[in-house]
Amino acid sequence: MVLVEGGSLMMGDVFGDGKARQPETPVHEVVVDSFYIARHEVTFGQFREFAEATAYRTSAEKREGAYSQSPFETHWKLLGFKQADNEPVLQMSWNDAAHYCNWLSRKEGLPPAYDEKSGALLDAEGRATTNVRKVKGYRLPTEAEWEFAARERGRKVRLGNGKDVARSSEINFDASSAKYAYAEKGLSPYAGALFHVKCGSGL
Numbered sequence: 176m177v178l179v180e181g182g183s184l185m186m187g188d189v190f191g192d193g194k195a196r197q198p199e200t201p202v203h204e205v206v207v208d209s210f211y212i213a214r215h216e217v218t219f220g221q222f223r224e225f226a227e228a229t230a231y232r233t234s235a236e237k238r239e240g241a242y243s244q245s246p247f248e249t250h251w252k253l254l255g256f257k258q259a260d261n262e263p264v265l266q267m268s269w270n271d272a273a274h275y276c277n278w279l280s281r282k283e284g285l286p287p288a289y290d291e292k293s294g295a296l297l298d299a300e301g302r303a304t305t306n307v308r309k310v311k312g313y314r315l316p317t318e319a320e321w322e323f324a325a326r327e328r329g330r331k332v333r334l335g336n337g338k339d340v341a342r343s344s345e346i347n348f349d350a351s352s353a354k355y356a357y358a359e360k361g362l363s364p365y366a367g368a369l370f371h372v373k374c375g376s377g378l
Contacts, residue, residue: 176212176214177211177213177214179210179211179320179323179324180209181206181207181208181210183204183207183329184322184328184329185202185203185204185331186199186202186203186204186318187199187200187201189202190331190333205319205323207319210316210320212320212324215263216263218260218261218263219258219259219262219263219264220260220261221264222264223264225278225279229274231278233266233267233271234267234268234271235249235251235266236250236251236252239268250266251264273288273289273291273315274289274291277312279313283313285312286299286300286301286311288311288312288313288314289314290303296310297310297312299311333357334346340357340358341355341359342358342359342361343359343361344361344362350362
């Protein structure tokens with residue numbers, strides 16, 4: 176985990192691209208408290224430890240939702256390529272991430288951050304809350320926290336590699352074609368790997 180010192184950022188269509196599927200306007204300032212975030216995504220090995228310790232089955236394994244890589248149904252243990260323990264775990268749903276975060280919290284003596292039935296955030300006493308400042312266990316970062324960290328404390332930059340151009344050597348995306356704006360065509364060892372888990376915690 177690394178500490179991200181709080182601050183403010185402008186969220187929305189800061190580049191004025193417009194005409195997106197979901198226009199991100201108006202651009203607005205958001206203040207973010209200091210928080211901790213994992214330096215890397217949760218790995219295959221870390222998630223396997225959780226799944227083996229709890230006999231957990233993911234949403235994709237239970238066929239709850241659409242977590243497939245066409246044309247074959249798949250899940251984190253049934254991919255079209257071999258994964259090393261230090262690579263990001265794939266094919267995760269929000270529920271999978273919440274269960275993993277709760278397990279990690281309990282393992283480290285922290286109160287769980289989520290009600291696993293309702294999905295509500297929980298404060299240190301186990302009461303439902305919408306205030307992330309009251310959550311003491313591991314949780315997913317908020318949209319603002321994630322963007323603040325990915326944009327190097329809110330710097331005006333398009334992508335999480337700190338640049339305005341995506342390269343497959345720096346970002347995990349399907350770079351096999353030039354169909355994306357602001358992306359260079361390149362190798363795609365994990366094409367379609369869209370569902371990663373990244374846990375964080377407030378202070």
